[in-house]
Amino acid sequence: MTNLETGKPPGWMSSFLRLFVIQGSWNYRSMLGSGFAYCMIPLLRRRGLSGHELDEAVRSHMGPFNAHPYLAGLVLGAVARMEGGGTDTQSIERFKRAIQGSLGGLGDVLIWGAWLPATLLLALVLTWAGAPPWIPVGVFLIVYNSGHLALRWWGYSQGLQHGKDVGVRVRGAELSRLSQRVFSGGALLLGILTGAFLVSRFAAENPGALWSFAAIAAFGVGLKFGHRALRGTTLVLVLVITLLTALGNV
């Protein structure tokens, strides 16, 4: 029985917690397949399945499946909702097959392409500003994970609430536009960092007016072109430059 007020089926909390280890058995054949089935178990048990029946049900969720781990909960929630509503296995398989590619792409762009680099750059900027080491580390962990946890929770509850129609909701949320915004934020930080680097390396003697000028120029460059430069390789480059400069300044 689903609680009609919240739309949350019994066992939803253990299932949500299991989502944190959904990648634990990632492999090339079924990818997140067995992890997905593992997350379904609490929901299936609380539906009163046991023994052979439970066995069959778990098996039916083991098929190849891949998505961004933070967004896999959206599919899990939707499937739980669909099963509760009596949707047949074939439609559920087709749903999973259709949504996984989109979620994989959206998640990669939003998290690995925008959120992770942007929050790391934030930590780097704090380091540059002279904060003691525990502050950038702490700020990074807190900021990154609050976004991470919010996304997991949002996806899972959207899935539970909307079932098969969750696709329309996700479009409404405009994840790709959000990615763009985070991306621009990261580009801005990259600009500030570049400015700070240039100034501290080449104008240590007279930082006053030159500092301001270079910082503003770099800020503009970052704002205009940073979105093209904000990739994994750039990040590594920035880290290396930072390290070298830090060593050079000792």
Next chain:
Amino acid sequence: MSVVLYRIDERLIHGQVVMGWGPELEVEHYVVVDDELATTEWEQDLYRLGLPDTATADFLTVQEARARLSELDAASQRTVVLTRTVAAMNGLAERSGLRGREVNLGGLHHAAGRTERVPYVYLGPAEVEGLQALAAEGVEISARDLPGSRAVTLEALLG
């Protein structure tokens, strides 16, 4: 020539296609050729979720797509044609529909009866036969998951 890529990929519209090939080829339009999908709108919506703002998608049956091949090629939009199976691509290639064109193998995954050729391409007897028929239709075939990776020729895949 406006179709910039023909690709066989079970995942159809997904990250590698949209993020990998999309920017590289400046893709504006995707044509998904699949008899089942062409009739189920709710599934199409789910595939469309993965598209960037700058691109659109159509879902056609093999027959519709075969009839519109030259129209797609003449259109100004830079288009990618995607099929889930080798068989659907065979349908497009009928009556020299794809003669002289290149077909990209991007993802055929593990299933009973299929063996691994490269980590993202598993082929069974039906797929091998279909690819040979494509080659016989004058189509050039190679496997490559992303624009930056090395292309693997059909000979190497079947050898």
